[in-house]
Amino acid sequence: METSAERDGDGYRLSGTKTWITNAPIADVALVWAKDRSTEGDPVRGFLVETDREGVETPAIEGKLSMRVSATGEVSLDDAFVPESAVLPDVAGMKGPLSCLTQARFGIVWGAVGAARDCFEVAREYAGEREQFGQPVAGFQLQQEKLAEMATKVTTGRLLADRLATLKERGELRPQQVSMGKRHNVRMAREVARTAREMLGGNGITTDYSPMRHLANIETVYTYEGTHDIHTLILGEDLTGIAAFE
Ligand SMILES: Cc1cc2nc3c(=O)[nH]c(=O)nc-3n(C[C@H](O)[C@H](O)[C@H](O)COP(=O)(O)OP(=O)(O)OC[C@H]3O[C@@H](n4cnc5c(N)ncnc54)[C@H](O)[C@@H]3O)c2cc1C
Structure with a gap:
């Protein structure tokens, strides 16, 4: 600083x-x-x-x-x-800014689930309506595999967010656990948004559907509130006791 x-x-x-x-x-x-x-x-x-x-x-x-x-x-x-x-009266040292970041990152853990879920729902609906080769594309195994992966990822992210919320309510949530949630869920949302965009074919790149917008916005979320790399290093330090930031 x-x-x-x-x-x-x-x-x-x-x-x-x-x-x-x-x-x-x-x-x-x-x-x-x-x-x-x-x-x-x-x-x-x-x-x-x-x-x-x-x-x-x-x-x-x-x-x-x-x-x-x-x-x-x-x-x-x-x-x-x-x-x-x-001057803010009751705080001195890094505790002030770091506690703000932990709160904001906790919100991102949930926001990423919301973005991913919307992408999944849009892709599922689209695949159910879009017909190719005489049937909805949702009937092809390749598309079903994508939906199965997306649903599993969204559910996993949701469970992680739920667990962090439980720890937060108990006053036991550590910043490193929030790093794990932010890191995992934003990467998850990035992957789900990309797959959803792909499932929408050409229409997926237009403003008519939300996945491409989520995909573009998630690029920022991947970088702000601690980049994915920096959260990796936070977890690495917590797991090994060795800081690898510099
Ligand atoms: C739209 C938007 C809004 C933002 N809003 C805010 C805000 O309101 N307040 C705020 O404070 N910030 C905000 N940010 C800034 C954001 O937090 C920074 O962009 C982010 O911290 C990364 O810093 P940087 O851009 O300088 O990247 P750099 O630090 O230059 O990093 C470049 C790349 O190198 C990697 N890297 C950097 N250091 C290391 C290392 N030690 N080891 C391994 N890899 C490393 C990074 O992960 C990244 O991939 C915002 C950013 C965006 C895009």
Whole structure:
């Protein structure tokens, strides 16, 4: 983390840039995590920063082929002043940002199941209606094998999400378990979306059907909230006690 906060009178001055921020171009307020250079050990603190403050820029990223309805941009802070009241009061250190990420990733575990399920349902319905060689394509064994695989994957992802929810309700959920869920379910949804798209033939590449849209959006989900690779390394560290990030 390179964004820093320096004490200045009755507030702080923030400097640093973070790109790929969802809603940055339209947000009125940004929650910024920065290293507090004025305190021993440079603890990470959270700051609520109005985006119309002097020194704050939020340019948009153009040309996305995934998550097209969601605005994405950069948050750039150049000596931007915020008052003491902008500091989140009860959290210091990485616990703040990491606990946010664990919550968001837990949501993704479920969102991936929803996307995959929609793809499966659309493909099943389509295969039941589309006729080739005198019968619905759902009657061919090759298509049934795809449906069987998809149904099994969606069910497996759903069960994993359910299990994580049970642990969460008991207060026993570990971030590494959320990494396993995010990693598994997003890859699962990516595979199911691709198979569903394939089962729709040419129609599958149009906006008339949802699988291609899910497929494009899942590419982002595969990368954000911790890339698939990084979650692999989180699990690797948890399983071996050896960090392989660098
Ligand atoms: C549409 C969209 C919205 C986003 N919204 C937000 C947001 O709101 N807030 C936010 O903070 N971020 C957001 N992100 C950013 C996202 O979290 C990052 O893109 C992601 O963390 C990957 O970082 P990067 O793009 O710099 O890839 P890089 O770090 O450059 O990675 C490139 C490739 O190298 C791999 N890699 C990197 N390091 C290692 C390593 N140590 N070992 C093995 N492989 C490695 C990665 O897995 C990846 O495949 C968003 C991204 C997108 C696309």
